[in-house]
Amino acid sequence: MLEVFIFATLNGLVTGFLLFMLASGLTLIFSMMGVLNFAHASFYMLGAYFAYSLSLYFGFWTGLIFAPLIVGTLGALVERYGLRKVHASGHVAELVFTFGLAFLIEESIQFFWGRDTKNYQTPDLLDFPLFTLFGQEFSAYRGFMMAISIGIFIALYYVLTKSRVGIIIQAAITHPQTVSNLGHNVPLIFMGVFGVGTALAGLAGVIAGPVLTTFPGMATVLGSIVFVIVIIGGLGSLAGAFIASLLIGLLQSYAIASDVGMPDLLSLLGISFDRGHPLNDLWTMNLPQIAPVLPYLLLVLVLIFRPTGLLGKREE
Amino acid sequence: MLKVSDLHAFYGKSHILQGVNFNVAEGEIVSLLGRNGVGRSTTVKTIMGEVEPHGSIQFKGNEIAGKKSFEIAHLGLGYVPENRDIFPTLTVRQNLTLGMKTNTPQGRWNIDEMFSMFPNLAERADVQGGALSGGEQQMLCMCRTLMGDPDMIMIDEPTEGLAPKIVEQLANLLQEIANRGVSILLVEQKLSIALKISNRLYVMGHGKIVYEGTPESLLQADDVKAEWLEV
Numbered sequence: 437m438l439e440v441f442i443f444a445t446l447n448g449l450v451t452g453f454l455l456f457m458l459a460s461g462l463t464l465i466f467s468m469m470g471v472l473n474f475a476h477a478s479f480y481m482l483g484a485y486f487a488y489s490l491s492l493y494f495g496f497w498t499g500l501i502f503a504p505l506i507v508g509t510l511g512a513l514v515e516r517y518g519l520r521k522v523h524a525s526g527h528v529a530e531l532v533f534t535f536g537l538a539f540l541i542e543e544s545i546q547f548f549w550g551r552d553t554k555n556y557q558t559p560d561l562l563d564f565p566l567f568t569l570f571g572q573e574f575s576a577y578r579g580f581m582m583a584i585s586i587g588i589f590i591a592l593y594y595v596l597t598k599s600r601v602g603i604i605i606q607a608a609i610t611h612p613q614t615v616s617n618l619g620h621n622v623p624l625i626f627m628g629v630f631g632v633g634t635a636l637a638g639l640a641g642v643i644a645g646p647v648l649t650t651f652p653g654m655a656t657v658l659g660s661i662v663f664v665i666v667i668i669g670g671l672g673s674l675a676g677a678f679i680a681s682l683l684i685g686l687l688q689s690y691a692i693a694s695d696v697g698m699p700d701l702l703s704l705l706g707i708s709f710d711r712g713h714p715l716n717d718l719w720t721m722n723l724p725q726i727a728p729v730l731p732y733l734l735l736v737l738v739l740i741f742r743p744t745g746l747l748g749k750r751e752e
Numbered sequence: 753m754l755k756v757s758d759l760h761a762f763y764g765k766s767h768i769l770q771g772v773n774f775n776v777a778e779g780e781i782v783s784l785l786g787r788n789g790v791g792r793s794t795t796v797k798t799i800m801g802e803v804e805p806h807g808s809i810q811f812k813g814n815e816i817a818g819k820k821s822f823e824i825a826h827l828g829l830g831y832v833p834e835n836r837d838i839f840p841t842l843t844v845r846q847n848l849t850l851g852m853k854t855n856t857p858q859g860r861w862n863i864d865e866m867f868s869m870f871p872n873l874a875e876r877a878d879v880q881g882g883a884l885s886g887g888e889q890q891m892l893c894m895c896r897t898l899m900g901d902p903d904m905i906m907i908d909e910p911t912e913g914l915a916p917k918i919v920e921q922l923a924n925l926l927q928e929i930a931n932r933g934v935s936i937l938l939v940e941q942k943l944s945i946a947l948k949i950s951n952r953l954y955v956m957g958h959g960k961i962v963y964e965g966t967p968e969s970l971l972q973a974d975d976v977k978a979e980w981l982e983v
């Protein structure tokens with residue numbers, strides 16, 4: 437029992453920190469633009485594919501470094517020559533633009549790489565168990581994922597709250613005109629934030645690709661969960677996004693690891709149904725089966741009891 | 753230093769500035785007076801590039817009409833807006849840091865000096881800007897602009913809602929700023945501070961300059977005061 441719990445916690449943290457790499461960029465970009473970037477997870481997918489192709493020729497580590505740089509550059513270009521132009525036409529136009537971009541990226545990936553799942557592998561160097569506990573192995577690659585994403589989290593925290601650039605970003609998000617009057621190039625700052633945000637999404641794709649499989653639907657799978665996270669956390673709140681990322685990561689991991697099903701709960705209450713009952717499928721559901729919908733369940737609960745999200749501010 | 757010629761500005765269809773002409777020389781304190789709603793704030797916002805300018809604005813020999821706000825700031829023009837736009841969630845020190853255009857302070861001012869001039873701000877260096885009193889916020893806003901080492905600053909109604917004692921402190925600061933060779937355009941409604949520290953004054957009415965003179969001449973001009981200023 438204890439080992440199940442420990443491993444579920446570790447895996448939950450790995451997922452949670454990975455989700456935060458996407459959620460943090462999405463949150464920052466939302467704060468700047470005022471709209472959700474529906475293409476954010478597409479940059480995550482691009483990261484995985486670029487890293488896969490680079491790894492074929494130059495190995496995993498080259499991909500790890502260059503794929504996020506390429507994705508970030510693409511992101512900055514999209515902001516500079518796409519979103520900034522569309523911005524003048526209002527929020528609806530921006531939303532439509534990011535929707536279109538998400539489709540475009542998915543179609544391009546299918547065009548260049550095909551529809552099949554890519555054989556993007558973890559590097560040999562990390563192909564060993566990091567430690568063994570109660571006879572169960574925790575792979576070095578998962579440890580590596582955790583180290584990278586915690587490192588990114590600390591760096592992001594430090595830059596945003598302690599550095600001058602971070603302070604300028606914080607102020608530019610709420611008071612762009614005032615910051616511009618003080619001599620700071622706000623459009624350039626926004627382009628930089630967009631670039632870094634998409635590069636982080638790309639990095640998440642690079643390290644998640646080998647584990648969560650690299651296929652054209654990977655953006656949709658993770659993207660919807662990341663949207664749920666930023667809404668649960670409270671739109672625009674980085675701290676909220678962090679809490680929600682870990683919450684969802686752990687929740688899903690515990691649900692998958694647990695063996696508890698409806699029959700156990702019902703028999704606890706002294707209720708039982710025979711197998712012929714028409715709703716038999718419902719009564720015999722177990723938690724691992726529900727795990728994928730848990731984030732959405734949580735979303736509904738949060739929207740009912742706290743519509744602004746955990747740490748969100750009320751609309752003015 | 754600053755020369756504004758035939759400046760027009762619009763909010764939607766309403767023609768707010770209708771040919772504004774004035775100038776500020778090096779080291780000068782010049783006041784822009786007038787009643788509510790005549791377009792004084794719009795004038796400084798237009799110079800700063802917040803509102804689209806039509807006409808000519810020369811600053812230190814450069815045509816700045818059409819330039820972006822951050823470019824104008826980089827040329828050495830500072831602006832202290834009337835709404836005391838401090839960053840409420842950042843500390844006093846962080847607010848000051850944001851005024852600097854580079855990573856290290858340079859030029860006429862530095863943070864320690866600001867703090868010794870304003871012990872109130874020094875005491876609350878690590879307090880969030882939003883927790884300061886109105887007067888302290890005004891001082892912070894001014895100091896923040898000075899941290900960028902401007903050669904000229906435009907200050908919009910700094911005395912609004914301040915206690916007389918703080919207004920006096922502010923007048924002294926403005927004098928000190930001018931002594932260091934920084935030109936000042938002071939937008940005011942109250943005559944007293946403007947008469948006390950200005951070298952020259954302009955009075956604005958309905959989108960145009962209607963009077964130009966010195967404090968002495970304005971004191972004599974009862975008709976101007978009666979028609980364009982509330983006395």
Ligand SMILES: Nc1ncnc2c1ncn2[C@@H]1O[C@H](COP(=O)(O)OP(=O)(O)OP(=O)(O)O)[C@@H](O)[C@H]1O
Nearest residue numbers: 763764768786787788789790791792793794795834
């Ligand atoms: N954002 C805006 N949109 C539309 N009209 C505006 C806007 N800002 C100001 N105005 C109008 O422009 C005119 C000039 O405003 P401005 O703020 O320049 O006046 P002011 O001389 O600074 O007076 P005060 O600061 O005392 O209100 C006013 O009639 C005002 O109603």
Ligand SMILES: [Mg+2]
Nearest residue numbers: 792793794834
């Ligand atoms: Mg005004």
